Amino acid sequence: MKKEFTLQLRPEEAFDPKTFQETLLKKAGLSIDTEEAIGRQVKRSIDARGRQVKVNVKAELFIKEEVPPLLDYESTYQNTSNSDPIIIVGAGPAGLFAALRAIELGVKPIVLERGKDVRARRRDLASITKEHIVNPESNYCFGEGGAGTYSDGKLYTRSKKRGDIKRIMEILVAHGATEEILVDAHPHIGTNKLPVLVTELRKTILDYGGEIHFDCRVDDLIIEGDEIKGIVTQNGDKIKGLGVILATGHSARDIFELLNTRKVLIEPKPFALGVRIEHSQSLIDKIQYHCNGDRGSYLPASAYSLVTQTNFKGVQRGVFSFCMCPGGYIVPAATSPGELVVNGMSPSRRDSKFANSGIVASVELEDIPEYQKFGPLAAMKFQADVEKSAWKAGGETQTAPAQRMVDFVQNRTSSTLLETSYQPGLNSVDMRAVLPDFISARLAMAFKSFGQKMKGYFTNESQLIGVESRTSSPVRIPRNRETFEHLELKRLYPCGEGAGYAGGIVSAAMDGERCAEKLIATYVR
Template sequence: MKKDFNLQLSPEQAYDPQLFQETILKKAGIPIDSTDVVARQVKRSIDARGRKVKINVQAELFIKEKAPSLIDHIPTYQNVSSKDPILIVGAGPAGLFAALRAIELGVRPIILERGKDVRARRRDLAAITKHHLVNPDSNYCFGEGGAGTYSDGKLYTRSKKRGDVRRIMEILVAHGATEEILVDAHPHIGTNKLPKLVADLRTTILDAGGEIHFDCRVDDFILEGNEIKGVITQHQEKIKGLGVILATGHSARDIFHLLHHKKITIEAKPFALGVRIEHSQNLIDRIQYHCEVDRGPYLPASAYSLVTQTSYKGKQRGVFSFCMCPGGYIVPAATAPGELVVNGMSPSRRDSKFANSGIVVSVELEDLPAYQHFGPLAAMEFQAEVERKAWELGGKTQVAPAQRMIDFVTKKNSSTLLDTSYQPGLASVEMREVLPDFIAERLAMAFKAFGQKMKGYYTNESQLIGVESRTSSPVRIPRDRESFEHVQIKRLYPCGEGAGYAGGIVSAAMDGERCAEKLIETYRRKVN
């Protein structure tokens, strides 16, 4: 027999397995020492709106029967070593899930990744932090798993139009993620667990006869008329296939330049730019959970989501939190020497003493009149110029410019900075020298507004660290709405964040699957 429950529990009841078991048995009127019952949570969310934090839980109780798996379906991966190939440029979430879906559909994926595998990639990440050396092919954005491998590993998405979120989650669980990601309303994996998961995805692809080539940057396309036949790598190797899925991520500027040089249609795209703001996690917990000292042993590190509208010179623009990382770290995310970019990540336990979030301003193309001569690369060139200025003012290393929050708003230099999770170090800089006026003024307005929404958020015990500029792609590679094929070049399938069609691990994975489906549906039929 199975019974379903909708419960509102205390943190202890929700997060202590034994206490949860006892609580649900009492609700069911069953002795707590019963041995032929199984209780489990299937959905869980935190409600911190009241003075006491409550946890909303959907639960199942199985009496004298075995609980079925939370995973409804695990795909079958056939051997495709002798099948027709498709080329996938990039081994981020979009590329990896495109490859897995291709295998399901009986096609051999060949992934070409400019960076290194997750293990070898770590040495290049250490070189950025310790020696301020940026390898343009292997860094926090490029390499196996893409930018998502060394991130918070958030899996929450509102993008459900082009794929099955549950299916992506179940594939991740089958490759090492815990079943908790199927339960929590805002699931995450954590940067400490993502590398092994990514390596397990690679193993599945290789075991099924797919190919993954690392240190294999695509430098050119093989075009015949309006069709792409293949690619040319940095080693001058020509590789051909049924079609090309372009899943290079939002930071592959060389690919955007290549597309533009080849006169392949691309478009400038609005994006967002700002800073990382870092508070102590304890302060954010006290604000969000209404606690006087700390959050206690059961509640997870608290997050926040903030948004406001600002008016500057007659133009309305949104300012919002982006990729908030509770209990996390700020990391150097530059992809080339001579630029300074920061991003956030969290381990699975989110146990750092710091909380950080991007606070970014929406940038519309009309905000960039001085860059219009760059055509479709206008927003990208603006983005790059801000990153170069941050690098210069930080001291031309990966030391990041920083300023305390109230000092920034009141236009005062920060005589001292706070402790930070950003390991390359901070330099006290007037951030208005780094940021364009229309960004800086809107941030100053937003910080005051956020202080009204979250009492205690607006404080000089927090600091701006800059710049947070890789929020999304500043370029869109247009594709047909139905076929997903590029509007000009046949057999080319722009995919994921880099093409402007995703914004995170799950949405990129879903987009990768759909691109693989569309390519195979269209072109395998014509070839076989």
């Protein structure tokens, strides 16, 4: 017999397996010594709105019954070695899941990745941090697994209409992720575990006849009439297929330049720009959990989500937190020499003493009239200029410009900076000289507003580290809403974050699956 329960538990009741089992048995009216009953959690979320933190849990109790596995996913992969191929450009979540779905549908994927495999990427990431050397082909954005592999691993998404979220989660579990991601309301894998998972995804693609080529940058397109027939690599190799899924991520500026040069329709797209804000994790715990800064041994590092509207010169724009990383680190995410970009990451245990989050302001095209001369690349050119400004302010290395929060709002340069998780180091500057005026003004308004929402957030014991500029693609590659095919170039399927149709690991993975399905349904006989 199976019984279901909806419970509100204390943290120790929810997160300690033995205590949870005993609590569930008591709720069911059974002795804690009952040996023929096994309980498990199927959904879990933290509610920190009250003075006492509670954990909402949906649970199942199996009495004298075998417990079915939480994971019920069964793959339908086929050997595609001799099948006609499709080309997938990019081995991030969108590209990898497009490849897996193609294999399920009996079509061979050829995945082309400009960067290196996850293990080889590590050396290039170390070079950025220690030697301030940016490899434009292998960095935090480019390489196997995409930007998420060495940046974070958060799996929460609101994109419930784009595909089957549960299916994506179960595929991740089948390839090595913990079953906890099927339970937690805000699931997270951790940057330390993602490389192993990505390696297993690659293995499945190769085992079933797919191909993955690393150090394989796309430099041109093979276009005949109104159809794309294939691509040309940096070595001049021509690779053809039944169609091309373009899943290059939000930072492949050379691809956007190529599309523009080849007269393939692209559009400028609004995005968001700002800084990383870093607090001590104990301060965020104190605010969120209403404690003295010691959250205890059961609660995870606390997170936050903030948003406000700002009015600058009569124009309303939103400012919001982005990719909040509890117990995390700030990392250098530039993709070319001469620019400085920061991003956040968290290991699976979220055990760093720092908390960081992007705090970014919306940038609409009308905010940057002087860049309209660049046409569809207007927002991208603006983004690149801000990153160049940050690089110069940091000392023309990967040392990042920084300023304490209250100092920034009160328009004074910080005499000293705080300890930081950002390993390349910080340089104290006036961040208003780095950021455009309309961004600086909105951030200053937002920090004061956030301090009212989270008492203690607005403090000089936190600092801005800049710039956070790769929140989303500044270019959209338009596609048909029903077929997902490019509006003008047949057999081209713009996909994922780089095309402007996703915003994270799960939404990108779902978009990759959908693109593969649409391409195959239309062009594979």
